[in-house]
Amino acid sequence: MATIKQIAEHLGIAVSTVSKGLNGANDISEETRQMVLDAAVDMGYITKKMRKRDNKKVCVFVENMDYESIDQFGYDIITGFQKEAMRRKWDVTIIPTNLNLQTSEKYDTYMLKNGFTGGFLIGFTLHEDWIKQLHETSVPTVLFDNYISDNNHIGYVGTDSYEGIHDAVKHLVNLGHKKIAFLNGSKNSMVSQQRQMAFIQSLQEFSLEVNKKLMEYGYYVPDCARYHVPTFIENGATAIMCASDLIATGVVTEVNRRGLKVPEDISVIGFDDLPIAARQLPALSTIRQERSNLGKSAVxxxxxxxxxxxxxxxxxxxxxIERDSTGIVKS
Amino acid sequence: MATIKQIAEHLGIAVSTVSKGLNGANDISEETRQMVLDAAVDMGYITKKMRKRDNKKVCVFVENMDYESIDQFGYDIITGFQKEAMRRKWDVTIIPTNLNLQTSEKYDTYMLKNGFTGGFLIGFTLHEDWIKQLHETSVPTVLFDNYISDNNHIGYVGTDSYEGIHDAVKHLVNLGHKKIAFLNGSKNSMVSQQRQMAFIQSLQEFSLEVNKKLMEYGYYVPDCARYHVPTFIENGATAIMCASDLIATGVVTEVNRRGLKVPEDISVIGFDDLPIAARQLPALSTIRQERSNLGKSAVxxxxxxxxxxxxxxxxxxxxxIERDSTGIVKS
Known part of the structure; x- marks a missing residue:
């Protein structure tokens, strides 16, 4: 690990200038500061404050995920993270972000400049620049629902969908369903693919036919139901499992729009157990993600x-979680 | 959660007798004590001492795993566990065990009787009695390399073999190997099956043929090499990957016994990176399990x-980890 003196020697500038650059003093130019920070990152410098075991400063980057109201997916994740961080006396900064941040600055430089010893990234569509940088970062970083291989400084926290999906399929099988459709989230998401595999495996465990016409990737918005529910129904589906509660609400709307009823004609199962799930009419059977615990586990x-x-x-x-949107299959 | 009074009422005995039973006093019969403990477990009683956040008493059950010398697999797992537990001021008891303990007493009763708030089970061949009890236990319990579904009080800690196996196959592919054999551990172990899948997936990623004659389950002892190495060689294997370093030492011995050399004729890769791996001649290329970190993660x-x-x-x-037991394929 480099010292301030080594950085100064490497750049051919005074130790005091390096020190100013690292501490954000105003009397050096922005260019010099950036040069110092870039060198510090390249040389693996970590400030003394960051090295100290207590009083850690960490940040949560949130992109593409709603979290400001208690009804939203990210809310409990972030409060769970904050509570568990508080037990450790960590200082937590929430940073709503977008692709611009990812392309405007190197991840490690950003963290060093702001004195963050660790980061938690949620809701991210990772830009290839940051993916590349995360492969090489030495800043402890936790990703929600994202995985980076071969870097010991990066971890992944998420929900193991298999058990929940298996139990949901079992519930439908017990109600007599044989043609179960699955409306998934975005195809390019790692968790969507995991859930697809869990769904297929569960069907096989109950000796149900795996029918490609009953499995579609959509997006994590209610509207995607419009495009896929008609096909599912044409192909004989009596139950539709969804990759989120929001998608499920769209499915219920679309089923109703076609003059059919949930659960009498079509059973519907969500995913996440957002507060809206229990408030829906009919109340949504769903697969619960323990969002507060996801935040705590990230810590x-x-x-x-x-x-x-x-x-x-x-x-x-x-x-x-069984509620009212699933019922005995119509004979 | 039951109180002492409720247990007394339920059993129709005095509160003081229940208290004696829970606290291990000598002036009640062993039968009464067992009756009190069984009722306490059934009724979800937890002693006050156990409820307190600090000063927790936990235990590590070790079965079928060597751990007493630094050369052995379990040693670092247990010291890692102890170190991390010490940071939390937990009291740790190591309990070497065997199937007798599993059949002689209910898990929850054993834990309550001894005042353990949590357990860590390593090296276990789970007896069906304990598996059944672990499905229902409410005592926080961590299993090494074992998984129990649908119980929120149980967790599984282990190594994600995929990356290591993928990197080992990649290393062999870069050295020109096309016929890579895999000598696995016991077939009825969850991790053996995971490693088999990782091996097959890795072969496929490098467009290598998956040949059943080059994949065998054995046991986690060197001796199993004798039965499988001949078949591997007859079927053209130029490299043999093993599910443990101990198996790999057996493979090297067997290869030598047949007048062949490692790595000139056959490359060999172990698993675990036990201290013996680096000391072997030739030093063993292997896939490292971070045993100390496994123990820490269990905490x-x-x-x-x-x-x-x-x-x-x-x-x-x-x-x-690349050492000397892997080399360029013989042309």
């Missing part, structure tokens, strides 16, 4: 990475 | 489960 993982415990993944259990 | 997981964070799995990264 456990970050704590591990900061003490050089190279955890790759922490996965939480998903639990099937 | 993180147990801490999570104790604060009602329903973590299902913590997986660590496995890293391929």
């Amino acid at each position: 456990l993982l970050l704590d591990g990475l900061m003490s050089e415990v190279s955890i790759s993944k922490i996965l939480l259990r998903a639990k099937f | 993180l997981l147990l801490d999570g489960l104790m604060s009602e964070v329903s973590i299902s799995k913590i997986l660590l990264r496995a890293k391929f």
Whole structure:
């Protein structure tokens, strides 16, 4: 690990200038500061404050995920993270971000400049620049629902969908359903692919036919139901499982629009168990993601990475919750 | 959660007798004590001492795994666990065990009787009695390389073999190997099956043929090499990957016994990176399990489960380590 003196020698400038650059003093130019920070990152410099075990400063980058109201997916994740961080006396900064931040600055430089010893990234569509940088970063970083291979400083926290999906399929099978459709989220998301595999595996475990016409990728918005529900129904589906509660609300709307009823004609199952799930009419059967625990686990993982415990993944259990949107298949 | 008074009422005995039973006093019969403990477990009683956040008493059950010398697989797992537990001021008891304990007493009763708030089970061949009890236990429990579904009080810690196996196959492919054999551990072990899948997937990613004659389950002892190495060689294998370093030492011995050399004729790769791996002649290329970190992660997981964070799995990264037992394929 480099010292301030080594950075100064490397750049051919005074130790005091390096120190000013690292501490954000105003009496050096922005260019010099950037040069110092870039060199510090390249040389693996970590400020003294960051090295100290207590009083850690960490940040949560949020992109493409709603979190400001208690009804939204990100809310409990962030409050869970904050609570668990508070137990450790960490200072947490929430940073709403977008692709611009990812392309405007190197990840490590951003973290060093702002004194963050660790980061938690949620809701991200990773820009290829940051993916590349995350492959090489030495800043302890936790990703929600994203995975970076071969870097000991990065961990992934998420929900192990398999159990929840298995239990949901079992529930439908017990109600007599044989043609179960699955309306998934975006195809290019790692979790969508995991859920697709869990769905197929569960069908096979109950000796149900795997029918490609009953599995579609959509997006994590209600509107995608319009395009796929008609095809599902034409192909004989009596139940539709969805990759989110929001998608499920869209499915219920579309089923009703076609003069059919949930659950009498079509059973519907959501995913996430957002507060809206229980408030829907009919109340939505769903697969619960423990969002507060996801946030807490991110802190456990970050704590591990900061003490050089190279955890790759922490996965939480998903639990099937039966409500009113699933019923006995129509004979 | 039941109180002492409720247990007394339920059993129709005095509160003081229940109290004696729970606290291990000598002036009641062993039968009465067992009756009190069984009722306490059934009724979900937890002693006050166990409820207190600090000063937790936890235990590590070790079965079928060597751990007493630094050369052995379990040693670093247990010391890692102890170190991380010490940071939390937990009291740790190591309990070497065997199937007798599993059949002689209910898990929850054993834990309550001994005042353990949490357990870590390593090296286990789970007896069906304990598997059944673990499905229902409410005692926070972490399993190494074992998984119990649908119970929020149980978590699994292990190594995600995929990356390490992928990198090892890649290394062999770069050395020109096309016929790579895999000598796995016991067939009825969950991790053996995971590694088999990772091996097959890695072969496919490098467009290598998946040949059943080059994949065998054995046992985690060197001796199993005798039965499978001949078949591998007859079927053209130029490299043999093994599910443990111990198996790999057996493979090297068997290769030599047949007048062939490692790595000139056959490349060999182990798994675990036990201290013996580096000391072998030739030094063994292997896939490292971070055993100390596995122990530390078990504490993180147990801490999570104790604060009602329903973590299902913590997986660590496995890293391929190149030494002298792998070489360019003979042309």
